Amino acid sequence: MNDLGFICARCEGEVQDVTHGRENELEGVGYRHDRRVEPWDHELELAVGEPIESEPACDFCAATDPRWLYYPSFDAEDDETFEVELDVTGLSPDDTAGAVLNVLYPWYACDTCSVLVADRNLNGLVDRALRLTPVPPEGRLDEKAVRTRLTGAFSVFLSTRPGRPQPSRAL
Template sequence: MEEIGFMCARCGGEVHDVTHNREGSLDGVGYRHNRRVEPWDHELELAVGEPSPGEPACDFCGADGPTWLYYPTLDPEDTDMFEVELDTTHLSDDDTAVAVLNMLYPWYACDTCSVLVADRQVDVLISRALERTPVPEDVDVDEDTVRARLRGSLSVFFTTRPGRPQPSRAV
């Protein structure tokens, strides 16, 4: 039997709980898709069940069959305090919390995005993600919000993964 947990009833994807802490106090708990950026094609429909494991995809643009893996360089268990330079401009508390969670997990990249990462082409990475997955007109989020979410997640990525990627087949 698979492990039962939180999932999205709409897409079947895994869901994580996100705690919001400000200066030592718990402000609340929310739930988000277990993805680099909350999907903009649908709202989370929280359910309990067996989340379906998705095939690895590029965490930058969503392309299938990523060939590179970036491991986190920070280990929050090694220290009680660590700081990350995070661009939270135009990010909600939920989006900021998800961006911070991104520092704890490895990131997959396709060949194209790996080159863009090496060249630190943040704006091109954002444009590529939006070209591959445009923001639909009939959703509650606009393209400016999606761009802010991507910029926030990428600022965490570049702060916590300055090294070279590993081939993803090593996973």
């Protein structure tokens, strides 16, 4: 038997639990897809199972075969606390927690998104993500909400990873 864990019943993708709170005060526990930004085509339906293995994709636009990897620019274990300025207007606590978690793990990028990152082109990254994965007209979220989520996640990334990427084959 392989490792069972939390998955989404709709996409069979891996799910992670997210705790959020302030200053040693737990406000809640939530669950989210194990992706940089929650998918906007379906809600998470929590289930237990074996997640589908997926090939790495660009964490900005979901293009296949990303060639670049951005590591966190700080060591979270060396510092008991870290502060990130993040405009959380319009974000739920789970979305905010997910955006903050994004600073702790490496990000994959395709060639195009890597150039946009080097240019610090936040709007270009958001526009490319929406162009390659459009918001469904009858989806559960409208484009404004999706744009807010992408802007939050990508702005945290840009504020914490100013360095040069490594080739993704280094993994």
